[in-house]
Amino acid sequence: MSAALIGDFANTFSIAGITSYLLASSPSEKVQRIGFLSLLTSAIFIGFLAFVARPAILRLMRDVPEGGLLCEARLVAVLLTTIVCSFAGEIIGLHATYGPFMLGLMLPGGAPLGVTLGERLDRLVAGVLMPLLFAQGGLRLDVFKIADASICLLLQFFLVVGVAAKQAFILGLMMNFKGITEVAYASAFMDSDVFDEQVYAAFMLNVLLLGAATASVVTHVPPGGEVRGVPPPHGAAQEAGRRAAGAGVRALAGGRGAHAGAAGRRQRVARVTRRRLPPPPRAARGAHQPVLRAFKHGDRNCVPSGGTDSERIVNAFQYFVQQRPVGSASLLPYVCIAPYATMHDDACAVALEKRAMLIVVPFHQRLAIDGSVENTTASAGSVQAANVNVLNYSPCSVAILVDRGSLSVVPAGAATDGFPHRIALYFLGGPDDREALALATYMAEDAPIGLTVFRFLPPPEWRKGGDPEEDRLDEEALQEYVSLWVDDHRVAYSENLVCGSDEMVGIIRKSSPASDLLIVGRRADGPKSPLTVGISDWSEHLELGVLGDLLTSTDFGCQVSTLVVQQQTRAAAGEISRSPQKNTEKPPESDGHV
Structure with a gap:
């Protein structure tokens, strides 16, 4: 979905740039003036987004505590900035959606801005505005205007290179269906007389059929959590022990606590710091995409506020690396912001990409001062479910x-x-x-x-x-x-x-x-x-x-x-099929975010 939207907007901006260049190269002086003004206004618009609107919103996010939301005044300021960008885009001839979309690409995803917008505006947008837009598009549809059925077939194209047929078909469906964006395009083209009634009817029917087909086909795709790797014949750590002296073990440690265990020889640690976010309302759940970024101190795209838990955890691991002999250990810290239900996807993907031999995750309970056992977080059940998913789908050994x-x-x-x-x-x-x-x-x-x-x-x-x-x-x-x-x-x-x-x-x-x-x-x-x-x-x-x-x-x-x-389990390694009937471990329901 994100790749399809970015592709469409990039295509539109490319066409606008090429058109402006051709106009500027025209022999007519009047047409040249229009082309130069188009290029100039486009450059000014992009500069306004990058150097005025983006820094202003990042400044509003600077003092928000980790896991917190934007206050009402700051949220209103963000919305006003978005309206100004939309209005500026309309002035220079772009559609009203281009300005906010370009601004969104320049801003970091996740908390606090993404979660705040999802919690405060999701019900208004999904419950009121989107149904109204779909209703308005449907009222203008007249299927009896379609005189030639071949027009519908012209809209169905799938271009696939180097992809298996099944995955290509699914990828084509997902890249061609954008729902609300296509309805907005069709309405805009109809208002500007780019579409006639026949093409508009064929386009809207295409959106309806593709939407129904995409939803039903994608649900039958094997779950993305099954990340399979090639298991070592004797286990990851056992295989490392059989290597020559000087070889190292790559480990991936994740969680909200840090322990720097001692290790010998050369050790490579990929640290995934999980940040817990307040659970959004049920209507908004699923609206936030997982975020996995390399951690950098002071990087606003990774950490919304200074002195966070993420920085303290990474500092502990960096101190561990500094205490080791030079070259014997290295650290690759990441920050993962994702729902608990899909967090194991990021952990397993990083472990597979970095060829990690061990994933270390924290237990969801700890020992209290009085000797009793308490939960580490308010969403301890979700943490437990995430750990169980890592155990089931990990491409390497796992330690809790x-x-x-x-x-x-x-x-x-x-x-x-x-x-x-x-x-x-x-x-x-x-x-x-x-x-x-x-x-x-x-x-x-x-x-x-x-x-x-x-x-x-x-x-x-x-x-x-x-x-x-x-x-x-x-x-x-x-x-x-x-x-x-x-x-x-x-x-x-x-x-x-x-x-x-x-x-x-x-x-x-x-x-x-x-x-x-x-x-x-x-x-x-x-x-x-x-x-x-x-x-x-x-x-x-x-x-x-x-x-x-x-x-x-x-x-x-x-x-x-x-x-x-x-x-690594035989099911995760692909040696045996995973049978729901044989899986007696039922992880608790996951309803939180990290």
């Missing part, structure tokens, strides 16, 4: 960080073992646990970090009927870890034979306070362990898995931050 504040301080046990940070990994087996092991090993390459892997094994009689291939991969991963890293001091390995979930929980409860980060696998596609049968019945947050939900529950009382790791 449950913040308990333990990463910001040095644990009490650091003075005794000499390591300021210690990580504990609880291993049950399966692809997610192997991915978590590879990620923990990657973190442990930094000397100040201690790592202990706790493996839990059920009795031999409980292991009958398992997957031999998964058991073999688990053994290979653990043997590689033990042979390459374990020194029984900084990096340790503990194998525990337990006869039930009670013994396993007891070991976790006893060992977890000595660490400041716990890592577990989500175990989404892996085999079910007999050690988690009794615990899984009480799980509240399915996106954390059984052990992740246990560690973050208030009953367990763990005050250590937890990282829940999931390898």
Whole structure:
């Protein structure tokens, strides 16, 4: 829609410029004068939009707090500026819509201007003005004026180069249907006698038929959230661990909080800062397009006010990069303003484009001062739904960080073992646990970090009927870890034979306070362990898995931050089809914006 509108307006301005140039080149002095005046007025008009109207509106947006709306006085000033631009366009011979449209292209989208206009004017425009315009166009339509049916066929053209037939047909429909803009064009052409009654009737019928066809066809297109990538054969972090020394891992971290975890070798971090906006009224929802921009300090197109949460989060990551050896880490910050329901599209697209191996997203709850668990935002359910979508559609591995504040301080046990940070990994087996092991090993390459892997094994009689291939991969991963890293001091390995979930929980409860980060696998596609049968019945947050939900529950009382790791799912990788009947995880409804 946006590309089609921009193309039409660019075509109109190009025709106007070429016409003015031809008039200025005419041998007639009178015609030359008209051409020069046309070029001069067009240049003055564009200069007025760029150097007067745009700075004036940006100045009105400067002091608006992040997530806030324009006050009534500033909104009226914006509307008056828009009317002046429309009137100026009419004076120089353009349609009244060209001035406001050009001004809109020069202004940043999203909050606070876009959200304010959508909330204050959507009901007036969509509920009153648009129906009146459609009614006015329909009253002038007389289908009996069409004497030659071939006129309707002349309006149907699709030009496609290098695109598959199905996608080309859908793209042609979307590029050719603009609805309200076409009705306005037809009315203007009818008033200026460019269209006769027959052409006008054929044009309006074309708009009606294309509108109905576009709406029905596009709804049957596969959802855009399924961003598929090529999965590494052993998982992203495992594949990175098999690379030569000096290779790095690209990670994408998103959320409203920041934790700079230590990493070894070269690390490339693409930081997507999500900004929460107040939910617009239901009539206005869906009217705002997602915005994904590279973050720049002081850039008004990215941050509407100084000293925002976005700047503080990016500053924290930049401080982390500065503390690393030169060239060992880099940062590519982005700002994403989008509905929660489609935010995973931007995250997955950035991860796929930057070839990220890991996406880190924040959990929607945190530990309060009094020890209770509270939501991080007012739209916590929408954040949870966005996290579930990232887990389902991610083109790489995903980690959910449950913040308990333990990463910001040095644990009490650091003075005794000499390591300021210690990580504990609880291993049950399966692809997610192997991915978590590879990620923990990657973190442990930094000397100040201690790592202990706790493996839990059920009795031999409980292991009958398992997957031999998964058991073999688990053994290979653990043997590689033990042979390459374990020194029984900084990096340790503990194998525990337990006869039930009670013994396993007891070991976790006893060992977890000595660490400041716990890592577990989500175990989404892996085999079910007999050690988690009794615990899984009480799980509240399915996106954390059984052990992740246990560690973050208030009953367990763990005050250590937890990282829940999931390898890219087979459905997201395209190895198996996604079946709605088999998907038992129903994410909560998303009704907010960020």
